[in-house]
Amino acid sequence: MASITYDKATRRYPGAERPAVDALDLEIADGEFLVLVGPSGCGKSTSLRMLAGLEDIDDGAVWIGDRDVTQLPPRSRDIAMVFQNYALYPHMTVAQNMGFALKIAGRPASEIKQKVLEAAKLLDIVDYLDRKPKALSGGQRQRVAMGRAIVREPQVFLMDEPLSNLDAKLRVSTRTQIAALQRRLGVTTVYVTHDQVEAMTMGDRVAVLSDGLLQQCDTPRALYDKPANAFVAGFIGSPAMNLVTAKLTADGAELGGGSVALTREVIAAADGDTVTLGFRPESLEVVSEGPDSVPIKVDLVEELGSDAYVYGKLAETDAEGTKSNVVARVDPRTPPAMGDTVHLRIRPDELHVFSATTGARLP
Numbered sequence: 001m002a003s004i005t006y007d008k009a010t011r012r013y014p015g016a017e018r019p020a021v022d023a024l025d026l027e028i029a030d031g032e033f034l035v036l037v038g039p040s041g042c043g044k045s046t047s048l049r050m051l052a053g054l055e056d057i058d059d060g061a062v063w064i065g066d067r068d069v070t071q072l073p074p075r076s077r078d079i080a081m082v083f084q085n086y087a088l089y090p091h092m093t094v095a096q097n098m099g100f101a102l103k104i105a106g107r108p109a110s111e112i113k114q115k116v117l118e119a120a121k122l123l124d125i126v127d128y129l130d131r132k133p134k135a136l137s138g139g140q141r142q143r144v145a146m147g148r149a150i151v152r153e154p155q156v157f158l159m160d161e162p163l164s165n166l167d168a169k170l171r172v173s174t175r176t177q178i179a180a181l182q183r184r185l186g187v188t189t190v191y192v193t194h195d196q197v198e199a200m201t202m203g204d205r206v207a208v209l210s211d212g213l214l215q216q217c218d219t220p221r222a223l224y225d226k227p228a229n230a231f232v233a234g235f236i237g238s239p240a241m242n243l244v245t246a247k248l249t250a251d252g253a254e255l256g257g258g259s260v261a262l263t264r265e266v267i268a269a270a271d272g273d274t275v276t277l278g279f280r281p282e283s284l285e286v287v288s289e290g291p292d293s294v295p296i297k298v299d300l301v302e303e304l305g306s307d308a309y310v311y312g313k314l315a316e317t318d319a320e321g322t323k324s325n326v327v328a329r330v331d332p333r334t335p336p337a338m339g340d341t342v343h344l345r346i347r348p349d350e351l352h353v354f355s356a357t358t359g360a361r362l363p
Contacts, residue, residue: 002065002078002155002188004028004051010059011046020046022212023060031186033179034217035203037196038235043212044192045160051190052158053077064156080149081158084165086141088133088148095120095129098147112151119147122181139170146178150185157182157189163198175202197238200224208232230359233278233352239309241278244324245356248273256314256324258294260346266353269362276359278352281309284328284344286336293343296326301335308332310342 006026012019021043028034036044049055051062053074061070069077080101088097098119099112120126123143133141142162149157162178163171179202182189193199199206200220207217208231216228227233233241246253248270252261255277266275287293296312308330313323328344336342353362 003030003063004156004188004190005063006047006051006060007063008060009047009050009057009062011043011050011055012058019043019058019212021050024214026207026214026217028188028190031188033182033189033191033202033204035191035193035199035206036209037193037199037206038209038215040194042209044194044209046212047209048158048160048190048192051077051156052079052081078155079158080152080154080156081160082142082145082149082162084161086133086145086165088141088144090133093130093132094125094136094144094147097133097144098129098151101148101152115151115153116147119150122150122184123147123177138166139174142166142174143177146181155188157187159189159191161193162191163193171198178202196236200236206236208235210235226361227278227352228361230276230278230354233354237280239281239327241280241352242324242326243354244277244314244326245274245318245320246277248275253277256294256296256318256326257316258343259291260294260351261292261348262353266362271355271357274356275362276354276356277346278354279346279350281327281329283347283350284326285347286328286330287343287345289343290345293345294326295341295343296328298336298338298340298342301338303332303335306332308335310336312342315341 006024008023008025010019010023011021024047036047038044046055050057053072057070061068064077095116099116102112120129123146125143128136128140163174166174175198203220205217206220206223208215210231216223216232223232223236227236230243234243244255246255248267252259253275295315297315298310298312300311302309310328310330312326314326318324355362
């Protein structure tokens, strides 16, 4: 097992306007399950491939344990990678696929058979050891790819969107299995996904990237409760946090025909006469009309059984001159109807305030 350190690691592609990964500083503890998450093109897969040795590092360094592996080839880094497309050999059986790396390394046949069987029992694929990959489902192939990584007993597991080819229901069950397996094995794991729900449910910590820059790295709960900036706030959470630009007043901010109280510290920290207000759908409550309520006209009601979400627009324009969209979670037993106007109030301790210019969180 080993820790991992990105020391201002940078990757530039020729002709690109900005680095794909820009001075990434990140420490991953021994045995930790860290998830890299962000939108397409944010640099998460490039960061993983830099650690694997599949991408050059133009500046900075990458360490695995106490070894600087920046210039080492992939085979010398003691890592095992699980790819998005499984990368199984179609002409080999499951057992041969799982034991192939050990065979290349010259391990005895008896040892290979034992390790493959142990991994197969762990992943519940013993019955499939004599089958070819084409005879397996997507979820079974994914477990074979995991098994191939496990038998090598590497210091680090790297997983690049391993569940993206599975259907929604299978993704949920497989991500649970992977997280439980990692905790059982205790191997340091770096996992890449674009799915923030997957990231929140699997990782000990989650690192959020955007445009090659690390925005925040913290526990899932800390990211949800105290996002460092408006990007993280809008990316983490499903449905996404509502973000609205509001004009400051003497004691708060104007929001869609209503008012929101802000502390003096927040007003003083604002770098202009507007701020970005953030509030999650579950932080809103339906109230009677009043000075601190915000009216929205309901465009859509989404009923999910245990929950119901209302989608609508603010009754009045925001500081940017548009009627911002708002999502609110409401009582699923008495949801409003389309076309209704409902009045919402933000719970005071669940309001987030960000700079309208930099997006940084205000105190």
